[in-house]
Amino acid sequence: MRRRTVTAGSLEEILQATEPAPAPAPSTAPSPGVPARREEHALRTEFEFELPRGYVDEAGTLHRHGSMRLATARDELRPQIDLRVKENPAYLSVVLLSQVITRLGTVTDVHAGVVERMYATDVAFLQDFYRRVNSEGHTRAAVTCPHCEGGFEVDLSGGRLGES
Numbered sequence: 001m002r003r004r005t006v007t008a009g010s011l012e013e014i015l016q017a018t019e020p021a022p023a024p025a026p027s028t029a030p031s032p033g034v035p036a037r038r039e040e041h042a043l044r045t046e047f048e049f050e051l052p053r054g055y056v057d058e059a060g061t062l063h064r065h066g067s068m069r070l071a072t073a074r075d076e077l078r079p080q081i082d083l084r085v086k087e088n089p090a091y092l093s094v095v096l097l098s099q100v101i102t103r104l105g106t107v108t109d110v111h112a113g114v115v116e117r118m119y120a121t122d123v124a125f126l127q128d129f130y131r132r133v134n135s136e137g138h139t140r141a142a143v144t145c146p147h148c149e150g151g152f153e154v155d156l157s158g159g160r161l162g163e164s
Helices: 008-018 073-081 082-088 089-100 112-116 120-136
Strands: 046-056 062-069 101-106 140-144 151-155
Touching: 008 089, 046 120, 062 120, 073 082, 073 089, 082 089, 089 112, 089 120, 101 151
Parallel strands: none
Antiparallel strands: 046 062, 062 101, 140 151
């Protein structure tokens, strides 16, 4: 076997000779006969909601609109070591909701004490909202009209009066 001495100039030549040819720039116009690709949608990590009753703070201000982020594995594991949850397993949802609610009206520091002071109907709404967002990835639900038995979809996050 014969050894070859590689110089700076010959190394560049070897690398250039072994590099694949650059790929052509992608065309923005679809080719004829080729279906256009769908645009990829970004992962939605925060969801807006409107509470059925609303949270009343110490000053008497009513807060109904808020947002909840997707839960992480850490969010679901942390309550398991919380002493309040160990003493009373029903407290799990209070701790969990306080970690994922990012805003409630003008309240940005949503802690377990805030969730504790919410009406039971609002906590039940938030538990269902959490489940839908984290297991199904959206806030829509399929429903059936009790009168005409027609099926349609509603957005549980709220909106205009009478929508949720």
